[in-house]
Amino acid sequence: MRISWAFWAFFSTLRQVSPYAIPTFIFIFIYNQVYLYWLATVGMGSWTPAWPSNRTRLVFLMVSIPTWGFVMLIWTIGYTVLRTAWVRRTSRGEYYEAIELDSEPRSSRNFRRGYVQYRWHLEVLVYLSLFICGLFMLSTYELPGDVRFKPDIQAAVKSPRPEGHGNGEKVFIGAMFYNNEHVVPYWCDEVIKLIKYLGTDNVFVSTVESNSNDKTPALLEKFGSRLTALKVQHRILNHDTSITRPESMDTAPPRIRFLAAVRNKVLEPLVENGGYDRVIFSNDVFIESETMLELLKTRDGDYDMACGIDLSYWGMYDAWVLRDRLGRLVSSLWPYFLEDAGMQAVMKDEPAPVFTCWNGIVSFRPDPFLPVNLRTPGRLSTAPLSKPLPPSHPSFGQPADLSPAQTPPMSFRASVEGEECFSSESFLMPYDMRRRFEMNDIYLNPRVIVSYDWKFYVWYKWVLRHWMVKWWIENAENGSMMHLAKMVVGEAKNIWAWDGGECQPWW
Numbered sequence: 349m350r351i352s353w354a355f356w357a358f359f360s361t362l363r364q365v366s367p368y369a370i371p372t373f374i375f376i377f378i379y380n381q382v383y384l385y386w387l388a389t390v391g392m393g394s395w396t397p398a399w400p401s402n403r404t405r406l407v408f409l410m411v412s413i414p415t416w417g418f419v420m421l422i423w424t425i426g427y428t429v430l431r432t433a434w435v436r437r438t439s440r441g442e443y444y445e446a447i448e449l450d451s452e453p454r455s456s457r458n459f460r461r462g463y464v465q466y467r468w469h470l471e472v473l474v475y476l477s478l479f480i481c482g483l484f485m486l487s488t489y490e491l492p493g494d495v496r497f498k499p500d501i502q503a504a505v506k507s508p509r510p511e512g513h514g515n516g517e518k519v520f521i522g523a524m525f526y527n528n529e530h531v532v533p534y535w536c537d538e539v540i541k542l543i544k545y546l547g548t549d550n551v552f553v554s555t556v557e558s559n560s561n562d563k564t565p566a567l568l569e570k571f572g573s574r575l576t577a578l579k580v581q582h583r584i585l586n587h588d589t590s591i592t593r594p595e596s597m598d599t600a601p602p603r604i605r606f607l608a609a610v611r612n613k614v615l616e617p618l619v620e621n622g623g624y625d626r627v628i629f630s631n632d633v634f635i636e637s638e639t640m641l642e643l644l645k646t647r648d649g650d651y652d653m654a655c656g657i658d659l660s661y662w663g664m665y666d667a668w669v670l671r672d673r674l675g676r677l678v679s680s681l682w683p684y685f686l687e688d689a690g691m692q693a694v695m696k697d698e699p700a701p702v703f704t705c706w707n708g709i710v711s712f713r714p715d716p717f718l719p720v721n722l723r724t725p726g727r728l729s730t731a732p733l734s735k736p737l738p739p740s741h742p743s744f745g746q747p748a749d750l751s752p753a754q755t756p757p758m759s760f761r762a763s764v765e766g767e768e769c770f771s772s773e774s775f776l777m778p779y780d781m782r783r784r785f786e787m788n789d790i791y792l793n794p795r796v797i798v799s800y801d802w803k804f805y806v807w808y809k810w811v812l813r814h815w816m817v818k819w820w821i822e823n824a825e826n827g828s829m830m831h832l833a834k835m836v837v838g839e840a841k842n843i844w845a846w847d848g849g850e851c852q853p854w855w
Contacts, residue, residue: 370423371416371420374416374419374420374423375412375416378412378415378416378419379408379409379412379416382408382411382412382415383408386404386407386408389803390661390803394661395661395662397662397663397681397831397833398661398662398663398680398681400825402820402824402825403817403820403821403825406816406817406820407811407817410482410485410814410816410817413478413481413482414478414479414481414482414483414485414486415482416478417474417475417476417477417478417479417481417482418475418478418479418482420471420475421472421475421476421479424468424471424472424475425472428468485814485816488814488815489810489811489813489814490810490813491813491815491818493697493795494639494642494795494813495638496638496642497638497641497642497645498638500513500545500638500641501541501542501544501545501637501638501641504541504544504545505541505544505545508544508548508578509547510547510548510549510579511547511549511550512544512545512546512547512548512549512550513545513546513547514545514546514547514550516547516550517546517550517625517626517644517649518550518551518623518624518625518626519546519550519551519552519624519625519626519627519628519644520551520552520554520615520617520618520624520626520627520628520714521539521542521543521551521552521553521554521627521628521630522553522554522555522611522614522615522618522627522628522629522630523535523554523555523556523614523629523630523631523632524555524556524557524610524611524613524614524631524632525555525556525557525560525564525568525632526557526558526559526560526564526632527560527561527562527564528560528562528564528632529562529563529564529567530802531632531633531634531800531802532564532567532568532571532632533567534634535630535632535633535634535635536567536568536570536571536574538635538636538637538640539553539637539640540574540578541637542637542640542641543575543578543580544578545637545641548578548579548580551580551581552580552581552582552583552617552618552624553575553580553581553582553583553584554582554583554584554585554614554615554616554617554618555568555571555583555584555585555614556585556588556610556613556614557585557586557587557588558585558587558588558589558591558593558610559589559593560587565586565587568584568586569584569586571584572584583616583617585613588613590613591606591609591610591613592606593606594606599854600854601762601763601765601770604762604763604770604771604772604773605762607760607772607773608759608760608761608762608773609760611629611760611773612759612760614629615627615717615759618714618717618718619717619718619719619757621722622714622718622719622722622723623722624714625713625714625724626644626711626712626713626714627710627711627712627713627714627717628640628643628644628709628710628711629709629710629711629712630708630709631658631706631708631709631798631800632800633656633658633708633709633798633799633800634798634799634800634801634802634805634809635656635708635709635796635798636809639656639795639796639797639798640709640796642793642795642796643655643656643709643710643711643793643796644711646699646711646791646793646796647699647791650789651699651711651789651790651791652712652713652781652787652788652789652790653705653710653711653712653713653778653781653787653789653790653791654699654710654711654712654790654791654792654793654796655670655702655705655706655707655708655709655710655790655791655792655793655796656707656708656709656710656792656793656796656797656798657684657707657708657792657793657794657796657797657798658707658708658798658799658800659797659798659799659804659805659808660799660800660801660804661804662680662835663679663680663681663682663684664678664679664680664681664684664707664835665680665707665708665799665800666706666707666708666774667680667835667837667852668771668772668775668837668852669704669705669706669707669772669774669775670684670702670704670705670706670707670792671702671703671704671705671775671849671850672685672686672687672690672700672702672703673687673689673690673700673701673702673703674687674703674849675703675704675845675848675849675850676849676850677834677835677836677843677850677852678690678834678835679831679832679833679834679835680835681827681831681833682694682821682827682831683695683827683831684700685700686832686834689701690702690792691827693794694792694794695822695827697794697795698794699791699792699793699794700791700792700794701790701791702790702791702792703778703779703782703790703849704775704778704779704782704790704848704849705778705790705791705792706772706774706775706777706778707792707798708798708799708800709796709798712778712781713727713787715727715728715785716728716752716755716757716758716780716781716784716785716787717757717758717759718757719757720753720754720756720757723753728751728752728753728755728785728787729751729752729753729785729786730751730752730753730754731751732748732749732750732751733750733751733752733783733784733786734786735783736748737783737784738783738846738847739767740764740767740768740846740847741764741768741783741847742761742764743784752784752785752786752787755784755785758777758780758781758784758785760773760776760777761773761776761780762776763776768846768848769846769848769851769852769853770851770853770854771848771851775848776848778790779848779849783847783848797809797813836852837852837853837854838852838853838854839853
């Protein structure tokens with residue numbers, strides 16, 4: 349009895365302090381918990397341009413308000429139920445009619461009781477509405493355009509068939525891994541879903557793992573077993589030591605030469621046999637199966653190379669590789685491009701024409717990598733190059749009348765030291781496709797969002813693509829703050845232009 353009395357006295361006291369004290373306290377507590385969770389995830393000292401305070405506050409409110417509505421709904425109803433139970437429990441003895449001692453007119457007391465009851469119903473309605481709005485926002489977090497191929501993938505997973513559910517295009521899927529036990533299971537599951545859509549007869553999977561000291565090799569072995577069960581052609585190389593890993597993997601020529609060699613190793617089954625219409629080459633990124641299909645279907649297949657966009661702590665991650673259609677550096681902040689065509693395309697969620705890109709995952713035509721006899725006729729031009737190669741290019745000196753169709757196969761490579769800008773092998777690949785094979789239709793698809801870190805993947809793939817947050821970014825911010833600032837590695841004054849676009853000097 350004493351415990352029940354203390355419990356009731358506690359709630360009654362809080363209720364009588366102020367009708368707004370408890371709701372305010374609960375809201376502040378919930379908002380603070382959301383902020384602390386974000387702070388623990390992102391960390392102190394987040395880069396303000398990539399994490400504008402008003403944008404993050406909007407996200408906090410989108411989470412806090414519906415949660416607060418749910419908590420207050422439980423509180424309001426729970427308090428009433430407890431109060432009713434308490435009154436019934438403490439009502440004892442015979443019933444006596446109370447003597448009217450209050451001088452307030454009966455009509456005023458009835459009005460006050462009616463107001464209190466009306467206010468209770470209004471509060472319940474408001475809190476319930478906030479909670480329902482929260483459920484609605486949660487259920488509509490994916491934009492229709494971002495998941496337009498999701499039903500196709502789901503249908504294919506339910507009823508897979510060897511010939512696939514697409515257009516019969518044959519796809520070579522390649523990837524390389526190193527200490528990626530956090531991403532490999534997710535990546536493998538999504539690739540399996542994509543394969544069921546493309547058709548098990550239409551896919552070859554090639555992965556190379558080397559020098560890992562975690563569970564990556566074992567996870568890839570299980571992936572290989574799954575591919576075998578599905579009768580998918582594949583080559584899963586684990587513990588590969590055929591390419592010597594440099595002692596330091598700092599960004600320098602040894603690292604680039606190593607990565608280029610490993611990428612070429614991944615493509616060996618393709619180069620030896622040909623027979624595929626597209627190549628998907630993925631880094632160790634988080635990505636959905638429908639997003640990979642989105643990449644494949646960029647511009648309805650009318651492209652030579654299409655890239656995703658890798659997003660991380662400061663926004664767009666691979667600023668070293670990406671160049672706009674004029675060969676110039678880009679920004680790491682939305683809408684990324686400083687020239688109008690690319691900027692407008694990203695703002696409309698359409699593929700943006702670029703000079704070079706990679707950004708986590710790419711899809712490209714394989715013909716430049718294939719020997720001449722394995723190429724599909726008609727895909728490469730039979731006319732001589734319209735622009736001769738620069739003297740700095742390692743293939744400089746080839747016959748002036750050599751056509752792309754007859755040009756020897758290319759491969760991933762490192763820069764020619766002292767002649768070319770120090771560049772990534774991922775930059776030089778699309779550059780060579782342009783300069784040696786005149787494959788100029790290269791696009792970045794802003795719907796193909798990937799990340800190397802799960803927390804940033806969730807933030808950029810789902811939180812910032814939520815229709816409310818997206819509206820805020822496009823209309824309230826509208827590319828404000830530092831979106832026109834280039835991300836420059838090294839001294840900005842040392843940026844210079846060459847045949848491959850603007851150099852980005854390293855330290």
